[in-house]
Every structure is written in structure tokens, then in C-alpha cells.
Amino acid sequence: MNTDLLPLPGRLPAGIERFPVTACGSPAPCPVCHECAADCADCVVCERDACPHCRVPDLTPRTATMLVVAGLTLAHDLRTAMLASARPVFRNHLARAFETLTEALERGERPRPRSLIEQLCLHLMIRYATDLACDVGETLCANLPYSDYDYYFYRLYDTLLPDDRHEPYVEETVRTRGCERVFDFDHLAEVVHRSESSWVLFESTVDAN
Known part of the structure; x- marks a missing residue:
């Protein structure tokens, strides 16, 4: 994890505090x-x-902050390795999806995925934020209001994601190496590249939902 990217307490976007605590x-x-x-x-x-x-509330200021940090970190990691990747365009699409979802949270808005690729990225943000909350949550959120509903990430899979059509791609991305959970975007890129229906990932799902 690139800890240099993590926001410092007191320097988080003002929109984060728009989320309810009760x-x-x-x-x-x-x-x-x-x-x-x-x-x-x-x-x-x-x-x-x-x-x-x-x-x-499913999204509190502290819960939203962990999602923001997860999205920023994953987008940064994607862009850092973009030039060395065999699929730089795909990595760019993923990074932009993470950034779009993160920007909504920073404004104090609920992220609304508009395609399967954004659903996938939001799912990965929730998964990563669950780990981050245990590791750095109290440090990053020290100046944010406390809520009895902080860090109930399991609820977000139901409240933020419209369906589960993206989940096969989650299985292709999330890997375990030893005791560590990693996100293998290069493997995902190859799976999508070989798929005859890869275009579905980028098709808008707004009208369907």
C-alpha cells in the first residue's frame, strides 16, 4: 500500500462531513x-x-473516508504501473473509474456506478476499505465525527451496488498471496481482453437500473 498517498487527518475533503452520523x-x-x-x-x-x-446510515464520514483512501490508492497504483503494463488503456479506464467514484464521495455524494466497470471498482474499494479501516482508520479519521454505524462495509455491497453482474470479475482480480490480499489488475486485463463480451463492462447501466 502506498501510504504516502493517504490523506492526513484534518486535510480531508469538506464534503465528507455531509454524510450522516445518526x-x-x-x-x-x-x-x-x-x-x-x-x-x-x-x-x-x-x-x-x-x-x-x-x-x-450506510455511509458515515469515517466510512466514506476509508472508501476515498481506497479509491485514491488503487487509482494511483494503476497509473504508477501503467507504462510498464501490456494493457495501459485498460488500466487507464480502471483508474478513471476509481477517480470518478472517489470524486463523488469527496463532494459528500453517494457514488452511483454507471457501468459494470464502475460497479467492479466500487466493489474493490469496499473490499480494500475494509482492510484499511483496521490498519489506519483511527489515524486518518481522528478529526472526524464518530458514529455507531462506522465501518459497516458489508452493508455497502447491498446499498451501493445495484446488482451482482460484476462479481465474476472480482474473482479474477482479488488474489491471496500468503496472508496478504492483492489486486491483480494485469490478470483482470488479460481476462477482459480474451472475452468476446468485454465491451459490456464499459456499457452504461444507468437506464437498466
Whole structure:
């Protein structure tokens, strides 16, 4: 991991703090479940997503920050090795997809993948951010507000990704070497290059969703 790229505490994009830290957002009890005071963290109804008024946040400032760091790092690594790669154009497409998703988060917006390649990249960002949160989360997010919903990355696969059509490509990218998880973009590039339907990765999925 290129730790020189990681944002320093206090220098994160201002848009990150637009993401919520509580579910209710109001000091008054919820009119439906009546268990919430300032938050839904201890409410059994909200925990089961059974209340239409209380939505447990999937993206908090700290969770979004880990996704940003993951996206920046993966994009940087792709561009660093681009000239030495046999598939530099494909690497450029991947890097740009990571950057597009990251830019949305930096503005305080939910990332909305518009193609299978962006779905794949967002999936990889979630996977990488899960590891990063354990390693450097507390350091990078020291100045950000705390939430009881921080780092629930497993929810993001359902809330941010519209479907699972990209998942076969995840299996071609994520490899394990010893005890370390690595992202083998060169192997992915070769798999896509050999595929007769590789164009589907870059086709817009906005209308379909």
C-alpha cells in the first residue's frame, strides 16, 4: 500500500462531513418505533430496518473516508504501473473509474456506478476499505465525527451496488498471496481482453437500473 498517498487527518475533503452520523437526525422520539432519542443505535426496530422513518446510515464520514483512501490508492497504483503494463488503456479506464467514484464521495455524494466497470471498482474499494479501516482508520479519521454505524462495509455491497453482474470479475482480480490480499489488475486485463463480451463492462447501466 502506498501510504504516502493517504490523506492526513484534518486535510480531508469538506464534503465528507455531509454524510450522516445518526439514523434519526432529531432529538424527538420516532413516531413509529418510539425507541429513538437522539439516535437509533439501540433501537431493535431500527436495527431490523423495520421503521420507515429511521434509516440506518450506510455511509458515515469515517466510512466514506476509508472508501476515498481506497479509491485514491488503487487509482494511483494503476497509473504508477501503467507504462510498464501490456494493457495501459485498460488500466487507464480502471483508474478513471476509481477517480470518478472517489470524486463523488469527496463532494459528500453517494457514488452511483454507471457501468459494470464502475460497479467492479466500487466493489474493490469496499473490499480494500475494509482492510484499511483496521490498519489506519483511527489515524486518518481522528478529526472526524464518530458514529455507531462506522465501518459497516458489508452493508455497502447491498446499498451501493445495484446488482451482482460484476462479481465474476472480482474473482479474477482479488488474489491471496500468503496472508496478504492483492489486486491483480494485469490478470483482470488479460481476462477482459480474451472475452468476446468485454465491451459490456464499459456499457452504461444507468437506464437498466
